[in-house]
Amino acid sequence: MTTAVTTPVKTADSRRISARVRILLWLLVVMTAALAAVATTTRSILLRDVDQRISQLLTQETGEFANFVSQGVDPETGERFGDPRRLLRVFLQRQYSDPDEELLGLTRAAGPKPHVIRQRRDLPDRTALWRDDDALTRIFASGAASGTLHRPQGELRWAKVEIDPAGDAAPGAFVVAFHADQERALADETFRTLLAISGVALLMTTGIGWAVAGRILAPVRVVRMTAAQLTEQDLTRRIPVKGRDDIAALAETFNGMLDRLERAFAAQREFVDDAGHELRTPITIVRGHLEVMGDDPADREETVRLVTDELDRMSRIVEDLLLLAKAERPDFISPEPVQLAELTADVFVKARTLGDRDWVLDGVADREARLDPQRITQAMVQLAQNAVQHTVPGQRIRIGSQAHGDRIELHVTDHGPGVQPQDAEVIFERFRRGTARRGARTSGAGLGLAIVRAIAEGHRGRVELRPTDGGGATFVLILETSS
Incomplete structure (x- = not known):
């Protein structure tokens, strides 16, 4: 031995x-x-x-x-x-x-x-x-x-x-x-x-x-x-700041970094919990239907349909999560010169196929800007889909764009139930939905508006929720760009 x-x-x-x-x-x-x-x-x-x-x-x-x-x-x-x-x-x-x-x-x-x-x-x-x-x-x-x-x-x-x-x-x-x-x-x-x-x-x-x-x-x-x-479980320790010299500035910077890390880890844990919950639901549904599936052809056909639908929903969740993960990469946005009028018109044409609504092209910005047309189209279509999910057939949805110097704005306006004030900030977070807009018609996982915000931030911009005359919600992409 x-x-x-x-x-x-x-x-x-x-x-x-x-x-x-x-x-x-x-x-x-x-x-x-x-x-x-x-x-x-x-x-x-x-x-x-x-x-x-x-x-x-x-x-x-x-x-x-x-x-x-x-x-x-x-x-x-x-x-x-x-x-x-x-x-x-x-x-x-x-x-x-x-x-x-x-x-x-x-x-x-x-x-x-x-x-x-x-x-x-x-x-x-x-x-x-x-x-x-x-x-x-x-x-x-x-x-x-x-x-x-x-x-x-x-x-x-x-x-x-x-x-x-x-x-x-x-x-x-x-x-x-x-x-x-x-x-x-x-x-x-x-x-x-x-x-x-x-x-x-x-x-x-x-x-x-x-x-x-x-x-x-x-x-x-x-x-x-x-x-x-410091550990992932304990990020609460902070350094006492004394004086006003460079060392004190270092301590303040380190404390700020710890604050950001604590928020990031908390968001990560919340994200993992929410993602696990969202993915666990379709898996449970699939397993439950497969366990009770009988020999009747009609029953088997209905089970296969339900299972396929849940698998498709789980696939969409995974794709959205992968897209949000890619948003952290430097190649997420590929800007190029784009005519805003043409881009707005293309988005409007694509959005009209999402549902039977009163679609209105609410003005276009006639200028050129450097942005990623595919990502902007993806964000605008997501906002249009969100508007369709929270309106009924025949209700008006407006899509348009405006230019203000080096800043451009693209908006989608609906006249649905709107967003409660307490939900105005959280709806852009992952797996979060507004209470007034949470309904039976939507089967999303609450990642759509998070994707829209990631695309806006990738263009050095932001997405805002603004009040709408007559009720409803107006989502605006504000992009800082140059001609």
Whole structure:
């Protein structure tokens, strides 16, 4: 014997991420991207400002030295400087450099290393340019007026002004050097501070966002829970509406939908009950006659006639129900250009064959409209048949049409017993008949006027019951259409 082994199956709900979590994740992604962009942009701006300030400082210092070379005089002799070393010493004695700045004078010496003239001010041994023989040699020998050195001690920005010697004096150069690491470190420290602040802001955003999202989505959860508890037997639950925001509008819309569903299910149950009753009656009649049918030929013939008549009535009920079901489909109406005068005349000719009445063509609308001629003819003939069933031979029935702008009206008027005021609305519902017009002559199931209303609504119109001069009933198809 084999034993079935059941394996737990994960439902879609177990893998679903809630809207609250999705909102929070998207908020964190956007906030992270925004804060990272702000921090990165701030760092870039700070580093750009550092580069601009260093460039301005180098330009300023070299410009001041160039002016001193062209205009300065030796304070001891009162003459122009002839020796580059004397020129550099006098100039450097009069300068004050920034903390990360070095002002140096270089002249050619006997060896490969240039002779250094500097201010009486020392930077840390590990960073000072005047202690870096290799860097000094490269700067002095360079043909460029400025440049950048990437040393193990850090990045160094420099600029120089070369001095043309007079006579046998050794050539020299004025060098401005700026150690950019300290300035860049400040920018990096600001960047790290922004990142730390951003992290704290993200944590706060997470908490606040979680609380706010929960508060906003609380009505949505109520909607979901209410929808989960709804059944076909219990559609009475409603969502409490609070506030005037979009969530409150959603709750109102959902409550309206529940109202429509409740009415639809009630109408469906009533329809099923009425349809069952209407179909059960002919079936009971057929079964009863077949059970008591004897061997007498005349009796058998009468039974067959009654059974056939009931089956025909049941067939008409089924056809009407199928037609009403088709009315919900988009292809129920097939509009086309139709001449109203010709359509009204055709309906009148067909209606005259329904019974011995005083038929009158009560005016026609001479214009063209887009509508479904077969469905309109079906509705008008049904109204005419309804009028025949509630009048006696010789009574007048009028059929006509009128046009009022984009609206057209087709009417059928009889002078029968009329419709009671309390029945004016219910007679257009399925399996409903007016009390004053319910008689022995009609064998319908109460679907005719429901079909007429479905055809009118399919044309974006309606059917109305209007008072009739002298008594009776006037049914009017009002259709909104365009030429």
